[in-house]
Amino acid sequence: MTTRPPADVGMPVTEIDTPALVVDLDAYERNLDRMAASLAGTRLRLRPHAKTHKSPVVALHQVARGAVGVCCQKVSEAEAMVYGGVRNVLVSNEIVGARKLARLAGLARQAEVGVCVDDPQNVRDLDATARAFGVRLPVLVEVNVGANRCGVEPGEPAVALAGQVAAQPGLRFAGLQAYQGRAQHIQDIEKRREAIDLAIAKVRETVEGLTRAGLPCEVVSGAGTGSYRFEAASGVYTEIQAGSYVFMDVDYKKVEGFPSEFENALFVLATVMSRPTRDRAVVDAGLKAFSVDSGMPAVQGRRDLEVQRASDEHAVLLLRDPDAPVRVGDRLSLIPGHCDPTINLYDWYVGVRGGRVEALWPITARGAVL
């Protein structure tokens, strides 16, 4: 079931029920503007990752500022985007299984929809499904540029798979997917640059091989919030897939260098539900209100409070100053450790500005794992 919204538009922020996923609309819009400004005047296209925000409302704000469309990880995310008005979606991921391939090809009749491959049999399955639906799918070959997740190895293996794609009547070889996900969170900027330099070299080698094979590589898509300026300056990447820049989180705020231009715009509003001892307070938000895969949330503006641990519906705060004014009923804004899986716990964004609730945005791709 879609859960009830924790607020009504127009109410003061002090009346938002908790836990709630709150967007500081001013900070959010500044983040959107900064990314747009940072790519303005270049040939680079911004294709923000919708796996972060899961909402066509946010996607359309990105498109309005120049984004070419979005990328998604799942067909069901892509459906939520297309049915929410986004006209161009890249599924930046491999799609396996007859049911999902049919949905992908069906969706490609309604909007521009691309997909990635790293396996010859998957290419054949994709081709057969595309032809059954009468579409010609743009396909990127995913290259492993150092993340060691999906993707064929750069150079010859990638060129061979691209050749196979280009030979299928239902498919169109469109370029390379080259995302170095593991580099995004390397805090040291020089080490991060080294990881991306390596990725760029792998992409360049592959593009040269494609050119020699007579396979023009129109698109090289990749990059994230932690590295996007490196790929943008590379001369080989054509699309930037950053996602977290819209909201940021504790983990990305630890990354040195340019991501610092983006502000924390996303918070889990929580209420102190217990103050049992002088050094301990408990809030009503736990593992079902924020994700802890990248560590505990921070408490905005409160260096005297530390989130020590979380259980299903509680987080225990350590009070560094036992005389700190923390009372039952007080409200605290938590900055999630990792924004993407935190957002996926909610059905609604509560957009606030000037102390008032201005918008409730449905998170229509919440739970869209299929």
Next chain:
Amino acid sequence: MTTRPPADVGMPVTEIDTPALVVDLDAYERNLDRMAASLAGTRLRLRPHAKTHKSPVVALHQVARGAVGVCCQKVSEAEAMVYGGVRNVLVSNEIVGARKLARLAGLARQAEVGVCVDDPQNVRDLDATARAFGVRLPVLVEVNVGANRCGVEPGEPAVALAGQVAAQPGLRFAGLQAYQGRAQHIQDIEKRREAIDLAIAKVRETVEGLTRAGLPCEVVSGAGTGSYRFEAASGVYTEIQAGSYVFMDVDYKKVEGFPSEFENALFVLATVMSRPTRDRAVVDAGLKAFSVDSGMPAVQGRRDLEVQRASDEHAVLLLRDPDAPVRVGDRLSLIPGHCDPTINLYDWYVGVRGGRVEALWPITARGAVL
């Protein structure tokens, strides 16, 4: 939005779309039966924790086997249970804030609904709301029996708060909430027993204090899957709040001793979406398909496969045997590290038996954090 179900009733399990939250109905029913059998013939009441399963379908199976009702952590969970046919719900947690208190008192007009307290002002707020709704709420005083989360200290502080509750016309002092959550996952059975012995001593001291104060303590509620036999044998606990026993998970399966009678009945079915190298495979289930707060999932029946790491929509598997038959399109059953927050990611249980989908159960309290 409620997500589409990943299966249809009647289809073979090989056609379930992935990732899907799958219940082995035979194992699940054996778990229900074993817990019921283990408390049969005692004066103990089973009040299973619905925060685990989030579904009135499961709750009613528990009630059919003798459970007195369920407990919940949130008012919205309690609403889902009552509106799904459960007649007796304890909110085993403190509820703070006018909106939530109103919903709690309103719900108490429709079913037997109790709640916990650990704060004098909260007691006054609860009383005022109960009176406004014309109900008399049964209230448990939560005692800190060693988990150091919510709860007043045992003995005199608990007795004082109980006295305050008993003096409110809108409230009825019903007993103690005494859950030692941190003891549940102590793997060594003797250390676990020591932690629970300490909890039992704190409860006993408090019950004696209540008796001296003329405050009869009808209910002592607590215990979990890892410790329930200790509380059951204590002579002071009257209600068992175990939740995870219905499904189990990797973490609880590491706990020595009696929880081993319960079987893994819950799985995240995933598909191999990439097999890029001899020692690596990638499945289509990640941080949005299982929770990693208690560690990575295990692969059922496959000691040759280890889940190394997870990102939003991927898990990377290490193949201990590079010749292992793992191909793109293969399906694997992952046992979640922690069942409760994993279930909270899904809208549907896919119940399977004999290789066929037998039931789709809606997880109506998914996302119910308010």
